[in-house]
Amino acid sequence: MKKSIVFLLPMVVFVGLAWVLYRGLYLDPREVPTPLIGKPAPDFHVESLETPGRQVDRKDLLGKVWLLNTWASWCVACRQEHPVLVEFAKTGLIPIVGLDYKDSRVEGMRWLAQFGNPYQTSAFDESGRIGIDYGIYAVPESFLIDKQGIIRYKQIGPFTPELLEQTLVPLIQRLNAQS
Amino acid sequence: MIPEIGNFALMVATAVALLLGTLPIVGAARGNVRWMAMARPAARLLFVLVIIAAGCLIASLVGNDFSDMYVAEVSSRALPLPYKLAAFWGGHEGSMLLWLLILSFWMFAVSVFSRHLPREMVARILGVMGLVALGFLLFIILTSDPFERMAQLVADGQDLNPLLQDPGMVAHPPMLYMGYVGFSVAFAFAIAALLGGNLDATWARWSRPWTTVAWTFLTVGICLGSAWAYYTLGWGGWWFWDPVENASFMPWLAGTALMHSLAVTEKRGGFKVWTVLLAIFAFSLSLLGTFLVRSGVLTSVHAFASDPRRGVFILLFLAVVIGGSLALFAWRAPRVGLGERFELISRETMLLVNNVLFLAAAACVLLGTLYPLILDSLGLEKLSVGPPYFDTVFVPLMVPALFLMGIGPLARWRQTSLPQIGARLKWAAGASVITAIAVPLLEGRFSFMVALGVLLAAWIFASSMTNLWSRISPRDGGQVGAKLLALPRGYLGMLCAHCGVAAFIVGITLVKGYEVEKDVRMAVGDTVALGPYTARFNGTSEGSGPNYLYLRGDFDVLRGDKVVATMHPEKHKFPSKGEPMTDAAISPGLLGDLYISLGEPVAGSAWVVRVYYKPFIDWIWGGCLIMAAGGALALSDRRYRQARRQTEFDPYGTTVGA
Numbered sequence: 128m129k130k131s132i133v134f135l136l137p138m139v140v141f142v143g144l145a146w147v148l149y150r151g152l153y154l155d156p157r158e159v160p161t162p163l164i165g166k167p168a169p170d171f172h173v174e175s176l177e178t179p180g181r182q183v184d185r186k187d188l189l190g191k192v193w194l195l196n197t198w199a200s201w202c203v204a205c206r207q208e209h210p211v212l213v214e215f216a217k218t219g220l221i222p223i224v225g226l227d228y229k230d231s232r233v234e235g236m237r238w239l240a241q242f243g244n245p246y247q248t249s250a251f252d253e254s255g256r257i258g259i260d261y262g263i264y265a266v267p268e269s270f271l272i273d274k275q276g277i278i279r280y281k282q283i284g285p286f287t288p289e290l291l292e293q294t295l296v297p298l299i300q301r302l303n304a305q306s
Numbered sequence: 307m308i309p310e311i312g313n314f315a316l317m318v319a320t321a322v323a324l325l326l327g328t329l330p331i332v333g334a335a336r337g338n339v340r341w342m343a344m345a346r347p348a349a350r351l352l353f354v355l356v357i358i359a360a361g362c363l364i365a366s367l368v369g370n371d372f373s374d375m376y377v378a379e380v381s382s383r384a385l386p387l388p389y390k391l392a393a394f395w396g397g398h399e400g401s402m403l404l405w406l407l408i409l410s411f412w413m414f415a416v417s418v419f420s421r422h423l424p425r426e427m428v429a430r431i432l433g434v435m436g437l438v439a440l441g442f443l444l445f446i447i448l449t450s451d452p453f454e455r456m457a458q459l460v461a462d463g464q465d466l467n468p469l470l471q472d473p474g475m476v477a478h479p480p481m482l483y484m485g486y487v488g489f490s491v492a493f494a495f496a497i498a499a500l501l502g503g504n505l506d507a508t509w510a511r512w513s514r515p516w517t518t519v520a521w522t523f524l525t526v527g528i529c530l531g532s533a534w535a536y537y538t539l540g541w542g543g544w545w546f547w548d549p550v551e552n553a554s555f556m557p558w559l560a561g562t563a564l565m566h567s568l569a570v571t572e573k574r575g576g577f578k579v580w581t582v583l584l585a586i587f588a589f590s591l592s593l594l595g596t597f598l599v600r601s602g603v604l605t606s607v608h609a610f611a612s613d614p615r616r617g618v619f620i621l622l623f624l625a626v627v628i629g630g631s632l633a634l635f636a637w638r639a640p641r642v643g644l645g646e647r648f649e650l651i652s653r654e655t656m657l658l659v660n661n662v663l664f665l666a667a668a669a670c671v672l673l674g675t676l677y678p679l680i681l682d683s684l685g686l687e688k689l690s691v692g693p694p695y696f697d698t699v700f701v702p703l704m705v706p707a708l709f710l711m712g713i714g715p716l717a718r719w720r721q722t723s724l725p726q727i728g729a730r731l732k733w734a735a736g737a738s739v740i741t742a743i744a745v746p747l748l749e750g751r752f753s754f755m756v757a758l759g760v761l762l763a764a765w766i767f768a769s770s771m772t773n774l775w776s777r778i779s780p781r782d783g784g785q786v787g788a789k790l791l792a793l794p795r796g797y798l799g800m801l802c803a804h805c806g807v808a809a810f811i812v813g814i815t816l817v818k819g820y821e822v823e824k825d826v827r828m829a830v831g832d833t834v835a836l837g838p839y840t841a842r843f844n845g846t847s848e849g850s851g852p853n854y855l856y857l858r859g860d861f862d863v864l865r866g867d868k869v870v871a872t873m874h875p876e877k878h879k880f881p882s883k884g885e886p887m888t889d890a891a892i893s894p895g896l897l898g899d900l901y902i903s904l905g906e907p908v909a910g911s912a913w914v915v916r917v918y919y920k921p922f923i924d925w926i927w928g929g930c931l932i933m934a935a936g937g938a939l940a941l942s943d944r945r946y947r948q949a950r951r952q953t954e955f956d957p958y959g960t961t962v963g964a
Contacts, residue, residue, distance in 0.1 A: 134579075134635065134636045134639045134640050135636040137583065137586075137632045137635065137636070138629070138632040138633055138635070138636050141590075141628055141629060141632050142629070144676075145621065145624065145625050145628075145629070146683075147676065147679060147680050147683045148597065148621055148624075148679070149621055150682075150683030151679045151682070151683055152617040152618060152621065199692075201692055201693050201694060202692065203546060206541065210906065229692075229694055237823075241823065241824075241825040242825060264678070266692075
């Protein structure tokens with residue numbers, strides 16, 4: 128009797144799997160809860176990617192409207208987004224801070240050397256710890272943070288020139304106008 | 307008119323599949339010979355009907371019948387003929403029809419090559435496949451009809467996705483589907499054997515060639531897909547752990563385990579429960595892959611179809627097929643006896659470890675692919691799993707499997723002595739250690755992963771050669787050549803496939819370890835150094851292809867002062883689609899590829915250019931093709947044909963191997 132229970136195991140696993148798949152049909156993989164909007168951006172204090180030893184701290188950016196952009200050298204979509212950000216950085220509208228997520232320093236640096244560096248600096252989140260605080264589920268994701276350090280906007284997936292122009296820039300201008 | 311014929315053929319096929327899926331199986335249970343005898347003609351009729359439907363779709367594509375919605379979606383007037391044919395599987399509806407076409411092809415093949423099988427077995431096998439075909443037919447007719455008419459007429463179609471307008475894409479999907487639909491045969495054999503209660507060595511011998519042929523196609527299919535990604539996505543990667551790739555890789559892993567497990571079942575009568583479970587898994591993973599790709603539960607760069615109605619249907623189908631077969635397994639498998647006993651140190655043990663490792667690898671890929679979905683459906687966080695996860699879990703699982711690949715084929719069945727194997731392999735071990743140290747030193751940069759990869763590759767190759775030599779050495783008399791020719795093809799195929807794995811490992815490790823990637827801004831006349839070569843940019847020219855405009859870069863590749871190659875990376879602009887496509891120029895070589903692709907134009911006539919040197923990268927696909935050649939070699943083994951001849955004389959065909 129006990130032995131036949133073992134033979135039921137594949138069936139049991141499959142039933143669990145089927146349930147997950149069924150739920151999955153009604154979930155939108157692109158839709159993500161953004162409980163962080165309107166809340167203070169989680170603190171971080173971590174080494175920068177470019178200069179080991181130099182620290183990047185969220186509090187240093189208080190008083191500015193800025194963009195936190197997560198990226199990684201292994202991320203396919205980031206390759207698509209990167210030239211858009213490089214162009215956007217040239218306008219000098221706001222500082223962009225990178226968060227190099229679960230990456231190696233060598234690969235990360237090579238990526239920046241190859242594709243250009245739109246970031247004022249990049250925080251080096253080797254363990255993915257900061258990513259957890261920010262609820263990052265996929266790279267790239269970006270957060271627009273206001274002068275008081277409150278998250279105002281979250282972008283999931285790569286920015287496109289249209290998104291920047293039509294959504295982000297007007298928002299930045301509004302936030303910049305506030306004291 | 308033509309689309310209506312196609313649609314009608316599919317409806318008739320549905321009725322035939324319903325008949326095929328019920329009467330022969332019931333007949334086998336009740337001993338009704340007439341009902342069982344329906345299996346073969348019904349399977350053949352089904353094949354003919356599906357061919358008619360496929361022919362109608364091809365005729366509509368070639369004839370530019372844009373009143374057919376599917377044709378209007380995936381084709382256009384200017385599309386060159388070969389791509390009009392490839393447009394058959396360029397979209398969701400056509401892909402499903404291709405799936406069905408290949409399934410019915412395999413059913414036809416079984417109906418032809420099954421003269422040596424007992425009547426009950428044939429009835430059950432074709433019946434099970436008929437039920438699978440029924441599911442797909444209903445899916446196509448109810449949710450994904452390729453023959454649906456447009457409400458409004460259009461002058462021209464929307465054209466095939468430019469990414470798919472590529473010779474690799476003409477061959478990749480049919481090969482891949484031949485592979486993973488091919489596992490339906492092994493699956494049907496397993497279900498038939500569970501139903502009939504005759505899981506034995508004979509069953510394993512019948513299943514083996516079908517499994518090997520499916521595995522061979524799948525290997526080629528995955529290989530083509532990877533090569534396609536390498537030269538069309540424009541940045542030189544060859545595997546991305548994308549859900550759609552994983553969908554084809556999981557059945558491959560399970561199928562590889564199945565092939566090895568079948569060997570034990572056939573030769574030693576052992577691992578029956580394992581084998582039957584693996585046969586169910588291999589096909590279930592193929593179906594699951596179809597679900598993942600077609601339902602849109604996971605977004606991926608491929609994202610072909612997103613429609614919850616389709617998703618619900620496939621899931622229901624999945625639940626019936628997989629759930630049903632696992633339930634049958636739970637009911638019948640406990641009664642299957644164990645095979646012959648074996649000691650801890652034996653070929654059986656090594657093959658068992660191989661099975662466990664491959665199955666664990668497939669489970670890891672499945673987990674990585676579904677993990678975001680699992681957490682999401684439990685209402686927990688959303689996250690994504692990328693290459694770091696797969697690289698981390700895959701290497702530790704594959705290293706022991708690759709190590710055993712050297713020893714396993716030399717080990718004896720039942721019981722073997724480790725010191726004896728050690729003595730036979732000492733030269734192979736020595737040679738591979740030396741190679742593992744020498745290669746990184748010659749390349750001038752030591753890296754642990756490269757040394758490990760080379761060590762394993764050399765180990766597999768050297769031990770395979772030791773194995774071969776022990777069989778053909780003239781020491782105990784006889785001529786080398788004559789002995790080589792007398793060796794069983796199955797054995798040679800095994801060695802060949804293992805050497806393919808070795809070549810594959812050489813490719814992946816050396817590319818990873820020593821590739822040079824440069825993204826540089828180049829004006830006319832600029833040069834860039836790359837490994838042993840220098841590339842010089844001579845400017846660009848413009849022109850037009852059949853349905854696109856192109857911009858072509860002109861590069862000379864120099865070694866010293868001598869021009870050794872000229873390369874022409876292109877940008878293709880399709881009028882119907884937005885973004886221009888990148889067509890990389892590749893100068894392939896046994897020791898490495900030069901890879902140039904055009905990025906973006908910058909000021910003046912300068913361009914951002916990606917110039918890569920990819921050492922040994924062609925060994926990746928070469929290795930896969932050698933593996934597939936091993937499969938083909940094993941298929942030509944005389945044994946399978948002999949087995950047939952022996953039993954053809956048996957008028958009732960029911961006492962084989964009893």
